[in-house]
Amino acid sequence: MLRNNTEKYMSTSVILLLTTSILKHILRHMRYTIKDLQKQFPNDDACLDAIFEMRYGDVNTCPKCGVADTKFYRVKGRKCYACMHCGYQLHPLAQTIFHKSDTPLTTWFYVMFQVSVAKNGMSAKEVARSTGVTYKTAHRMLKLVRSLMLQGTDFLSGIVEVDETYIGGVRKKKYQHSKTQWENKTAVIGIVEKGGMARTLVTKHADATVTIPFLKANIAPGSTVHR
Numbered sequence: 001m002l003r004n005n006t007e008k009y010m011s012t013s014v015i016l017l018l019t020t021s022i023l024k025h026i027l028r029h030m031r032y033t034i035k036d037l038q039k040q041f042p043n044d045d046a047c048l049d050a051i052f053e054m055r056y057g058d059v060n061t062c063p064k065c066g067v068a069d070t071k072f073y074r075v076k077g078r079k080c081y082a083c084m085h086c087g088y089q090l091h092p093l094a095q096t097i098f099h100k101s102d103t104p105l106t107t108w109f110y111v112m113f114q115v116s117v118a119k120n121g122m123s124a125k126e127v128a129r130s131t132g133v134t135y136k137t138a139h140r141m142l143k144l145v146r147s148l149m150l151q152g153t154d155f156l157s158g159i160v161e162v163d164e165t166y167i168g169g170v171r172k173k174k175y176q177h178s179k180t181q182w183e184n185k186t187a188v189i190g191i192v193e194k195g196g197m198a199r200t201l202v203t204k205h206a207d208a209t210v211t212i213p214f215l216k217a218n219i220a221p222g223s224t225v226h227r
């Protein structure tokens, strides 16, 4: 059961950060229209940059080479970013609803915008007509965006404890090349609110590229975090 949560939380973190930080905040403070959205995110590169920033903006140490204050540059023609020192790649769309989707990110952003602002919702028919995707695709997009937005935006707050533990080391098959012990283990990151709820994330690699987006998506700003 824990395992199934991994994808859900990563998807939730990205979509929540995008919708709350980019859309809802702006909507609340000024008249943010579809034209503003198109101006802010004119193409897929701009959308990808925003997702990268949301997910990895706080990561300034490369998880591979360990160089602090490194820069990640966009890899030409690919939807990823690489460390300027060692070339280690970060894939901002991995484990999100945008992953492996042929639909342009601008269309996804448009649907997220419409779902955020339209009080009576938007029909798949309308999405299909205004974006040019098929009815089936529009239906799937709406379903995904809605389900993630309904998962709740409640952050854990107050005194929050973060814990990280490694479990397992089970080998399913014999590999040709021997795997290191580290690779066989599974990390579990847990966040527990004092007297409140808890969230867990099961991941293969518990480096900053995984933990920071997870913590950001689940802990309210201003909380006291104990490790």
Ligand SMILES: [Zn+2]
Binding pocket: 062, 063, 064, 065, 066, 067, 070, 083, 084, 085, 086, 087, 088
């Ligand atoms: Zn590096």
